[in-house]
Amino acid sequence: MQRNNEPAKDSTKQMKEAHKTIAEVLRLACKSSDFHQFSPVEGDFPVRIQISYFQTLVDNLKINRYLVSEIQKNIKHINGIEDMKNIIPLEEINVTYDAAEVERKLIKGYVLIQLNETDDAFILVNVNITERGHRLSNDTENEFSVVGPKVGFVENIDLNIHLLRQQMAVPELVFEEVTVGSMSNTKVMIVYLDGVTNDQHVQTARQRLQAIDVDIIYDSSFLDQIISDNTNTPFPLFLSTERVDRVIYAISSGQVAVFSDGSPYVITGPSTFLDFFISPEDYYVPWIIGSFFRIIRIMSVFFSVFATPLYVAILTYHFAVLPEALLEPLIMSRSHVPFPPVIEAIFLEITIELLREAGARLPTKIGQTLGIVGGIVIGQATVHAALTSNILLIIVALTALASFTTPIFKMANTIRLLRFPFILLAALWGGLGITAGFLLLTGHLLRLKSLGTPYLVPIFPFRTGNFSDSIIRASYAFMTSRSKYLKPKVLTKYQPKEDKEDINDE
Amino acid sequence: MGKQVKESLTVSPYLLWTLIHGTQMGSTLLIFQSRIINGAEMDSLFSFAAVGLSLHLIIAMMFYLLSHSTEGDIISLHNQLFGKWVGSLMTFVFYGYILLFIVNELRPYIEVIHVWVFPYTPLWSLSILFLLVASYIVSGGLRVITGICFFCVIIPSLLIPSLYFPLKQAHWTNFLPLFNHNAHQFAESAYHSLTTMLGVEFLLLLYPFIKNQEKSKKWAHIAVAHSTLIPLIIAFVSFSYFNIQELQHTIWPTLILSKIIRFPFLERFDYIYIFIWFFVIISACCVGLWGAIRILKKTIGIKSRPSLWITGGLVFVIMLPMKNPMMIEKLDSVLTLSGWILLYGYIPLLCAWMSLRRWFANKKSMHNEN
Incomplete structure (x- = not known):
């Protein structure tokens, strides 16, 4: 589905809710057992007060210590909504006349205070407790880095x-x-x-x-x-x-x-x-090392996508491409394998995918054992049973390894998926199929856009001056400006002082 | 100016370079050496260069024509000069020429695949593969085509350094004696040179899609110069490597050249050439298909997607009966002739007509003012 930037449609949802009365709202809420309703004071006072809330959503401490106690202390001075607002020592106090809004807020952990039940004005006080049930810290386990901060986002x-x-x-x-x-x-x-x-x-x-x-x-x-x-x-x-x-x-x-x-x-x-x-x-290591590893990562993408398809293409059609010295070990390792290369390759690739998927679903401790059992035992056994060749096992293991170097999990998945159509194309048309697949992939990448910006920028449309932080990570002295393709309003990030040593200073 | 399409559809002027260059480079680049030696033999390099130079003149004429047409492309130009009916007819002749152009890219390449890689794969299955890839790219619009052309300029140009290996075996005396042919022989070589550089005529359709049209002129000329230089380098290397008798009996000199390259992990470098040539032909096919769609859309008013299928289907149908390799030679001679008529006959004629019309119109308005 391609999308245009269509304007937001007006939702008719809110219109329907507007007709609800407060009695209906409260009746529906009362069906739940965690919905509490009570009057903090009994007796003959100028106003009758009723407090309602979902107990599981609010901070009971706040209600008991501040809300109820303050109301009880000052009950003699409360004559209307305004007085109530003044005595409650909590920050977010809203007055509304809309029953639908009451319903929306109640379920978000607000307390409803009604004066003289028949009044159509309601006070909503925010006493929700957001921390409950959430973890408060997250080590970035899925995007780990050795150097640099380890704090990650949480659910709150x-x-x-x-x-x-x-x-x-x-x-x-x-x-x-x-x-x-x-x-x-x-x-x-x-x-x-x-x-x-x-x-x-x-x-x-x-x-x-x-x-x-x-x-x-x-x-x-x-x-x-x-x-x-x-x-x-x-x-x-x-x-x-x-x-x-x-x-x-x-x-x-x-x-x-x-x-x-x-x-x-x-x-x-x-x-x-x-x-x-x-x-x-x-960014946390010197730029030379940073650039080196970034290039390694980008190359590993190509290796991971193309290595197995190339094996299939060469062994199925183009064995003439390999020199004799290289062909010999290949033939030796494949001599007892009864399948064509494509079946062999798909079998092994799927095995690796199974290992990865099983490892991801299992608890960490069992997962490690599985890696050893799967990787070593199954790998060795398949070669011994002559189901695959040794060399393909090496290639497939390396491509799996290479695909894990991509830092973003979603992209790593995509790269692992891309291999399969390429293997099939290689099995059908050899090198021609791989080239066709590459063209289709490029054609696909070229038409993608992210928030309206071309996906392949700055490679295409080619934009000079954006390469200081792309394939390489240049030194901080050269990363002074933001990428132009993002069309930022201010281009410069910072201006380093120019005090370079000259050769004549020595 | 009113000669541009919507701003969001246009591409930057420098991309005209990759578009035109990508269209010009094609499957003929694998064979052209053995064709251009008909006539001036080793001296045909000069004929080739002369044709390349003269194309700059043709480009200038095209820009003159386009800047004075109502909507900036050949379709509106035809309607303007010949009226609606005759104009549409002429546009359809151009459509036929484009079909021929696409077939001439695909069929020789399929022949290479048949002879070098897959002798038993049927013609139709390969044609479907190529046409489907091209259709997928074209259905993404001109931006995607431009992107593909961009990559197609980079990747084949990376092959140029591989010519170093045959140069190690060069026989420099092959070129001597220089200039020992007469004018007729030079002309014959020049005649055969044109197919390698065909593709500039798509400027007639691309022009309204270029953002800054004044600036784009420079890039069109750079494209033609680039497309002249690359075949010249390849021809130069092949002439120094082969002698003339060898060349006469070689069908794909460029591929034979690459056969001597060897690496410890790679025995047959020619396979890399063959598969990378897919990039070279696909860019020309895509621009061709796009141009054909544009013509169908603007003259008959068929929507883009059906006209893509119609054009793809027509190319497929034309290609099916061409089983015989001799047909490739015939195809090439037809395309060469039509290319000469189009570029060196028709466009100067249109140019003359246009300037006459403008001269008369000027005179008329001057007369009216007086």
């Missing part, structure tokens, strides 16, 4: 925002809230740097998020799929990460980040193809 959006604000202490960092999901009412935040990020990116992200019509948001990767420019692609069009430093880098270079409550992953866009091969560690 307020904590995530706190983590971000701690590192970027400028008021220009803007958090825009959008509520998504007709049933989950998930808090989704669009984060960008005001005055740097191009308005067009923010506008597109906002428009697409507002246009979403879905019941429950389980994770930010769910949002990622809904708002992506093209849904019929194996490639991830937004980068999703649990690392704080990665998100900060993306925002500071003029990208937009989207936080979703309940998800430790943050999506950033517009992303380009090369972004997925960048590891934060590249």
